[in-house]
Amino acid sequence: MDKVKVYVEANKDRFIKELFDLLRIPSISAQSEHRPDMQRCAEFLAAALVEAGADRAEVMPTAGNPVVYAEKIIDPKARTVLVYGHYDVMPVDPRGEWRTDPFEPVLRDGRIWGRGADDDKGQLWMHAKAFEAMCATDSLPCNVKFMLEGEEEIGSASLYDFCRTHRKLLKADIILVSDTSMLSMQTPSITCGLRGLAYMEVEVTGPDKDLHSGLFGGAVANPANVLTRLVAGLIDADGRVTIPGFYDDVRELTPAERRAFNRAPFSLAAYKKSLKIGDVEGEAGYTTLERTGVRPSLDVNGIWGGYTGEGTKTVIPSKASAKISMRLVPNQDFRKISKLFERHFKAIAPRSVKVCVKSLHGGMPYVSPTDMPAYKAAERAVAEVFGRKPLPFYSGGSIPIISGFESILGIKSLLIGFGLAEDAIHSPNESFGLEQFERGLATIPLFYKYFAQSR
Amino acid sequence: MDKVKVYVEANKDRFIKELFDLLRIPSISAQSEHRPDMQRCAEFLAAALVEAGADRAEVMPTAGNPVVYAEKIIDPKARTVLVYGHYDVMPVDPRGEWRTDPFEPVLRDGRIWGRGADDDKGQLWMHAKAFEAMCATDSLPCNVKFMLEGEEEIGSASLYDFCRTHRKLLKADIILVSDTSMLSMQTPSITCGLRGLAYMEVEVTGPDKDLHSGLFGGAVANPANVLTRLVAGLIDADGRVTIPGFYDDVRELTPAERRAFNRAPFSLAAYKKSLKIGDVEGEAGYTTLERTGVRPSLDVNGIWGGYTGEGTKTVIPSKASAKISMRLVPNQDFRKISKLFERHFKAIAPRSVKVCVKSLHGGMPYVSPTDMPAYKAAERAVAEVFGRKPLPFYSGGSIPIISGFESILGIKSLLIGFGLAEDAIHSPNESFGLEQFERGLATIPLFYKYFAQSR
Numbered sequence: 070m071d072k073v074k075v076y077v078e079a080n081k082d083r084f085i086k087e088l089f090d091l092l093r094i095p096s097i098s099a100q101s102e103h104r105p106d107m108q109r110c111a112e113f114l115a116a117a118l119v120e121a122g123a124d125r126a127e128v129m130p131t132a133g134n135p136v137v138y139a140e141k142i143i144d145p146k147a148r149t150v151l152v153y154g155h156y157d158v159m160p161v162d163p164r165g166e167w168r169t170d171p172f173e174p175v176l177r178d179g180r181i182w183g184r185g186a187d188d189d190k191g192q193l194w195m196h197a198k199a200f201e202a203m204c205a206t207d208s209l210p211c212n213v214k215f216m217l218e219g220e221e222e223i224g225s226a227s228l229y230d231f232c233r234t235h236r237k238l239l240k241a242d243i244i245l246v247s248d249t250s251m252l253s254m255q256t257p258s259i260t261c262g263l264r265g266l267a268y269m270e271v272e273v274t275g276p277d278k279d280l281h282s283g284l285f286g287g288a289v290a291n292p293a294n295v296l297t298r299l300v301a302g303l304i305d306a307d308g309r310v311t312i313p314g315f316y317d318d319v320r321e322l323t324p325a326e327r328r329a330f331n332r333a334p335f336s337l338a339a340y341k342k343s344l345k346i347g348d349v350e351g352e353a354g355y356t357t358l359e360r361t362g363v364r365p366s367l368d369v370n371g372i373w374g375g376y377t378g379e380g381t382k383t384v385i386p387s388k389a390s391a392k393i394s395m396r397l398v399p400n401q402d403f404r405k406i407s408k409l410f411e412r413h414f415k416a417i418a419p420r421s422v423k424v425c426v427k428s429l430h431g432g433m434p435y436v437s438p439t440d441m442p443a444y445k446a447a448e449r450a451v452a453e454v455f456g457r458k459p460l461p462f463y464s465g466g467s468i469p470i471i472s473g474f475e476s477i478l479g480i481k482s483l484l485i486g487f488g489l490a491e492d493a494i495h496s497p498n499e500s501f502g503l504e505q506f507e508r509g510l511a512t513i514p515l516f517y518k519y520f521a522q523s524r
Numbered sequence: 525m526d527k528v529k530v531y532v533e534a535n536k537d538r539f540i541k542e543l544f545d546l547l548r549i550p551s552i553s554a555q556s557e558h559r560p561d562m563q564r565c566a567e568f569l570a571a572a573l574v575e576a577g578a579d580r581a582e583v584m585p586t587a588g589n590p591v592v593y594a595e596k597i598i599d600p601k602a603r604t605v606l607v608y609g610h611y612d613v614m615p616v617d618p619r620g621e622w623r624t625d626p627f628e629p630v631l632r633d634g635r636i637w638g639r640g641a642d643d644d645k646g647q648l649w650m651h652a653k654a655f656e657a658m659c660a661t662d663s664l665p666c667n668v669k670f671m672l673e674g675e676e677e678i679g680s681a682s683l684y685d686f687c688r689t690h691r692k693l694l695k696a697d698i699i700l701v702s703d704t705s706m707l708s709m710q711t712p713s714i715t716c717g718l719r720g721l722a723y724m725e726v727e728v729t730g731p732d733k734d735l736h737s738g739l740f741g742g743a744v745a746n747p748a749n750v751l752t753r754l755v756a757g758l759i760d761a762d763g764r765v766t767i768p769g770f771y772d773d774v775r776e777l778t779p780a781e782r783r784a785f786n787r788a789p790f791s792l793a794a795y796k797k798s799l800k801i802g803d804v805e806g807e808a809g810y811t812t813l814e815r816t817g818v819r820p821s822l823d824v825n826g827i828w829g830g831y832t833g834e835g836t837k838t839v840i841p842s843k844a845s846a847k848i849s850m851r852l853v854p855n856q857d858f859r860k861i862s863k864l865f866e867r868h869f870k871a872i873a874p875r876s877v878k879v880c881v882k883s884l885h886g887g888m889p890y891v892s893p894t895d896m897p898a899y900k901a902a903e904r905a906v907a908e909v910f911g912r913k914p915l916p917f918y919s920g921g922s923i924p925i926i927s928g929f930e931s932i933l934g935i936k937s938l939l940i941g942f943g944l945a946e947d948a949i950h951s952p953n954e955s956f957g958l959e960q961f962e963r964g965l966a967t968i969p970l971f972y973k974y975f976a977q978s979r
Contacts, residue, residue, distance in 0.1 A: 099835035160837055166733070223835050250739070264738060268836050277800035278621070279951045283719060283921030284705070286851050287821025288812045290805035293846075294759065294824050301756035304749065345732035348875040350745035357743045366742030369749050370839050375826035376847060380554035380678050381723050381884045382615055383849055383922075384825050384950055391748075392831060394838055396741050420803040429836045466738030467838075495839055496734040 072206040073514045077198070081507065084198045085181070087117065091156075091190050092174040092183045098134060098157035098223045107134040107219045110156045114197075114217055115139065121197055122204025123215070131227035134219030138238070141204065142212045148521055149212040151241035151480065152200075153470075154193030154248065155221030158185040159495045166497035180500040188494035191501040192247035192487060192509065193217060199513035208514070210521035214241055218470075221248070224268070224430025225470040232477040243443040243520070244474050247509065249464055249486030254504065256334050257455040259447055260484035262362065262463035263471060265397030265434035267406045268370075271414055272390045272425040273299065279375075280385040290421030293374040293389040299417055299424075300391055303367055307353040310367045310395070312413045318400045322363055330363065331356055333460055343490070361465030366396045392429070396465060403431030403469075432469015435482070442523040443483040450515035451485070454508050485516070527661035528969045532653070536962065539653045540636070542572065546611075546645050547629040547638045553589060553612035553678045562589040562674045565611045569652075569672055570594065576652055577659025578670070586682035589674030593693070596659065597667045603976055604667040606696035606935065607655075608925075609648030609703065610676030613640040614950045621952035635955040643949035646956040647702035647942060647964065648672060654968035663969070665976035669696060673925075676703070679723070679885025680925040687932040698898040698975070699929050702964065704919055704941030709959070711789050712910040714902055715939035717817065717918035718926060720852030720889035722861045723825075726869055727845045727880040728754070734830075735840040745876030748829040748844040754872055754879075755846055758822055762808040765822045765850070767868045773855045777818055785818065786811055788915055798945070816920030821851045847884070851920060858886030858924075887924015890937070897978040898938040905970035906940070909963050940971070 077084075096110040097103045111134070115126040118139035126139035134157065161171040161184050169175050174183035181191060196215075203209040216239060218228045232239060249260040275292040276285075305311050322330065335358055341349065351360040360366070374389025376382035395410070397403055407428040418424040438444065439461045451459040464484075471482045487509035493499050532539075551565040552558045566589070570581040573594035581594035589612065616626040616639050624630050629638035636646060651670075658664040671694065673683045687694060704715040730747040731740075760766050777785065790813050796804065806815040815821065829844025831837035850865070852858055862883040873879040893899065894916045906914040919939075926937045942964040948954050 099833065099837060101834065159839075160831065160833060162831070162833070163734075222837075266738070266838070268838070275799075275801060278948060278953075279618075280799070281921060281950045282821075282823045282825060282849060283721070283851055284919065284945070285799075285816060286823045286849075286920060287815040287819055288804055288806045288920075289799060289801065290803070291823045293827050294755070294822075295805075297752040297755040297824065297827070298759075300749070300752040304753075344730075344735070344740075344744060346730060346744065346876055347878070348745070349743055350750075350874065350876040351743045360742040361740060364742055366737075367749075368737045368741045368746045368840055369752065369830065369844075370737060370837060371830035371832045371841070372748050372752070372844060373828050373832040375824060376615065376617070377826045377828040377845075378554065378615060378617070379556065381847065381849070382554060382677075382825060382950070383721070383723070384614075385823055386826070389824075389827060390832075392836065394737060394741075394836070396738055419805065421801055421805040423802070464739065465741060465743075466736065490739065493733060495736045495837070498733075 073202045073208055076202045076206050077510050088191060088194045089174045091194060092185050093172055095172045096157050096219065097160050098220050099160050107157065111135040111137050111219060114156055117197060118215055121201035131231055133227035136228065136231050137215065137217040139215040140213065141209065143209055144212065147212050149214065149241040150517065150520065151214045151216060151239060151244045152196045153244050153246045154196065154217045155189045155219065156193070156217050157219040157222050158190065159222050163497060168498055179504065180502050182498060182500045184499055186499050186501040187488045187492040188499065189221065189248045191506060195247060195487065195506060195509035196513060199510050203514055203517065209517070211517050214239065221468065221470065224432065226430065228470050229473050229477065232473065236478060239478055241480055244480050244482040246468070246471065246482050246484050247486045248468055249466065249484045250488035250490060251486065252333065252460065252462060253489065257451050257457060257459040258462035259444065259451065259459045260464045260486060261437045261439055261461040263435040263484070264465055264467050265401060265403050265432050266394060266467040266469055267397060267403040267410065267431045268394040268429040269407065269410055270390065270392050270427045270429055272388055274388045274423045275421065276385065276387055279387050282383045282385045285385055289385060290419065291385045292422055293386055295419065295422050296374065296389040296391060299414065300369060300393065302417060308351050310365065312409050314409050315406065318402065319365060320399045327359065330463065331358060333358060333462065362463035363398055365398050365401060368394055370394050396467060397434050399434045399436055401434060403433060407431055432467055433472035435472040437482060437484055441481060443520055446519035446523055447483055447485050447516050449519045450512045453515055454512045528657045528663055531657045531661050532965050543646060543649045544629045546649060547640050548627055550627045551612050551674065552615050553675050554615050562612065566590040566592050566674060569611055572652055573670055576656035586686050588682035591683065591686050592670065592672040594670040595668065596664065598664055599667065602667050604669065604696040605972065605975065606669045606671060606694060606699045607651045608699050608701045609651065609672045610644045610674065611648065611672050612674040612677050613643070613645065614677050618952060623953055634959065635957050637953060637955045639954055641954050641956040642943045642947040643954065644676065644703045646961060650702060650942065650961060650964035651968060654965050658969055658972065664972070666972050669694065676923065676925065679887065681885065683925050684928050684932065687928065691933060694933055696935055699935050699937040701926065701937050701939050702941045703923055704921065704939045705943035705945060706941065707788065707915065707917060708944065712906050712912060712914040713917035714899065714906065714914045715919045715941060716892045716894055716916040718890040719920055719922050720856060720858050720887050721849060721922040721924055722852060722858040722865065722886045723849040723884045724862065724865055725845065725847050725882045725884055727843055729843045729878045730876065731840065731842055734842050737838045737840045740840055744840060745874065746840045747877055748841055750874065750877050751829065751844040751846060754869065755824060755848065757872060763806050765820065767864050769864045770861065773857065774820060775854045782814065785918065786813055788813060788917065817918035818853055820853050820856060823849055825849050851922060852889050854889045854891055856889060858888060862886055887922055888927035890927040892937060892939055896936060898975055901974035901978055902938055902940045902971050904974050905967045908970055909967045
């Protein structure tokens with residue numbers, strides 16, 4: 070492997086410079102005005118992968134944003150790794166809270182700052198550059214395929230169809246994904262569980278126009294008041310979701326599993342301090358690790374209605390809305406949960422208002438087995454680079470398409486992410502540590518080596 | 525009075541044309557970018573009042589928006605009427621719901637459409653033009669003073685000081701105000717009660733930055749969820765405000781008063797139909813008329829937090845906020861209620877969040893006696909123009925400064941408004957019927973006549 074290390078060392082400044090070019094493209098999938106940026110970003114990546122050594126790379130259109138597909142086949146009989154990543158990023162608001170422009174990346178304090186620095190441009194770039202290093206040094210031990218999508222942050226809608234259409238093209242032994250985090254640099258971990266997601270939007274409509282809150286206040290149901298009542302009622306005093314049937318399919322951990330799970334290093338005091346909160350809050354009877362790792366949750370992601378500008382306006386708004394998402398755990402099905410939510414929300418709405426409930430997107434929870442060859446290879450590679458065997462970890466996050474890969478392509482995914490909680494993905498001032506980037510670059514070729522050997 | 529009628533008839537097209545010029549000035553007091561428009565609007569009015577016949581008119585600076593003062597003294601021994609009105613208007617959002625530009629007034633279906641058409645530019649213009657007609661025909665029977673402010677919609681903060689400073693200048697026998705509505709053209713009414721107002725803003729802060737709702741959801745208190753819980757908890761299942769002490773000073777009507785009050789013509793079916801609502805909602809045990817007229821209320825005027833754009837963002841927002849106002853009735857004191865609100869809201873907030881509570885503005889409830897000479901004169905004038913004796917009516921709205929006039933200047937106000945519910949004040953597509961404008965113009969000179977005679 071020394072050749073690879075030498076190559077990486079000699080070229081890593083250029084790798085970062087190229088990553089900055091990628092980060093400069095504002096590929097926000099949630100906002101339609103960025104549609105041209107999605108295409109531009111896909112073309113950038115296809116060109117970069119050919120440059121890195123791919124036999125071919127294509128920007129393949131879908132009903133939504135294009136998928137970048139690339140491959141290098143060294144031997145039809147060798148193991149095949151399908152690298153999955155996404156080039157779309159989250160919106161940047163509140164923009165005013167960014168210390169520097171989200172799309173003008175900077176290096177500061179040993180970290181790369183910018184939207185997508187970690188999630189997922191920084192992480193997919195480690196794979197592109199590890200691939201380049203292996204190609205350039207003639208040490209690629211597996212066939213490699215890349216599938217980079219532009220809709221992960223909005224539910225990967227088009228990728229399901231893409232997978233259905235291209236089953237043969239995407240044939241592989243493992244899907245390799247770096248879109249998750251480790252516990253810390255001192256406690257490396259590999260994600261073996263992801264929560265599912267059911268993302269809803271609700272709109273409560275009262276009178277057909279905004280009303281004067283003096284003339285009508287007290288007699289007409291205020292949609293904003295009603296919305297707070299309906300949303301507040303979705304969680305009870307024990308922190309449990311009140312939607313009938315919500316917990317029916319939740320797999321409860323055995324006492325032994327719970328003990329093992331809670332053995333992961335975790336300091337509640339440090340957790341509270343890092344978030345500057347006075348206390349945590351969640352489902353009664355579960356630890357913080359359990360609440361995010363193996364229990365479902367319900368969060369308001371956005372809420373709006375009425376006058377939100379400067380000063381005052383004495384109005385009863387005609388409408389009020391909220392975006393509400395639920396994280397799901399095995400064996401909850403997002404389609405069933407979305408339906409239960411919709412039925413419940415409509416059932417609890419009073420006759421004084423109309424409610425509209427939409428499912429915006431969803432995905433299934435996922436469990437990655439720790440006894441498959443890819444996991445073993447990754448465990449060995451991480452141990453070699455980090456000096457410590459990684460812990461299997463249940464993340465609270467969701468990558469809905471991962472369970473889709475299994476059901477459509479029949480291929481398991483290995484979730485080997487190099488992010489850290491401090492990277493602030495989805496938040497202002499997202500960043501990615503240079504050390505994380507470099508350790509990822511060092512770990513990936515070792516994974517290929519051990520995975521090829523595990524045949 | 526025929527001279528006045530003839531003058532009005534001959535000039536009313538010009539009156540409307542001039543009103544359009546006034547309506548074109550976007551004098552939104554809540555938005556600081558409109559500061560120059562406030563000055564421009566005040567200057568327009570001062571010039572118009574001199575033109576109409578005032579001995580003098582001045583744009584008098586305050587700490588906020590200027591006050592327009594004008595007067596015509598016919599005889600130091602004659603009765604003096606102080607006309608109060610406001611030239612500031614409400615914000616126009618949601619702007620997309622206006623059928624025509626809010627600041628480009630149009631005449632359509634016998635109505636004037638535009639922001640301020642009723643509230644209060646259209647109504648104060650009736651007074652300016654009735655004054656012009658009386659001056660021009662040499663038939664003004666009282667001394668007249670005008671005091672037009674530019675901060676009514678944001679709490680009249682500067683006018684309190686203005687009144688304290690100019691007690692002598694403002695000396696009058698009655699304050700004449702057209703900033704309210706009638707029950708209908710068939711059922712004219714004079715407002716004899718106004719609710720008070722306590723307008724608050726609350727901000728709930730959880731983690732110090734937006735968080736990924738997958739990684740933290742279920743373990744960290746979400747400020748948007750907490751906000752819905754806290755706000756929903758301010759009203760109980762009976763529609764009563766839960767703030768301790770909130771009802772302590774509320775004057776309960778006697779059974780006889782309640783019977784009399786509920787004799788006003790009111791159709792619940794027509795009310796629901798006009799607002800396109802399936803049902804009304806309010807404090808248990810009270811009628812709709814009582815709920816808006818003599819009972820206090822609590823409304824969310826605006827709520828916001830997290831991602832409110834297109835599509836989805838899986839975020840736990842760092843902050844969520846709401847604007848909440850309470851309408852007050854005799855003998856509630858807005859200062860006491862604001863303090864009770866603040867204390868309660870802080871008390872119910874969990875340790876997992878910080879809350880910040882601000883009082884944005886407030887005003888006292890007001891009762892106008894029906895046995896004072898000005899009321900009797902107005903009753904007679906309205907009966908003559910509308911063909912029916914007006915009902916005394918308790919409005920749910922607030923004009924906080926009215927109780928201020930009484931406490932600072934020691935002068936009662938007569939609330940003779942010519943608005944209608946359908947005018948949609950504070951809403952998109954505000955309008956004012958030409959017939960309302962003309963009946964106001966006809967009523968005002970009669971009021972002056974009968975009020976002068978009542979000496």
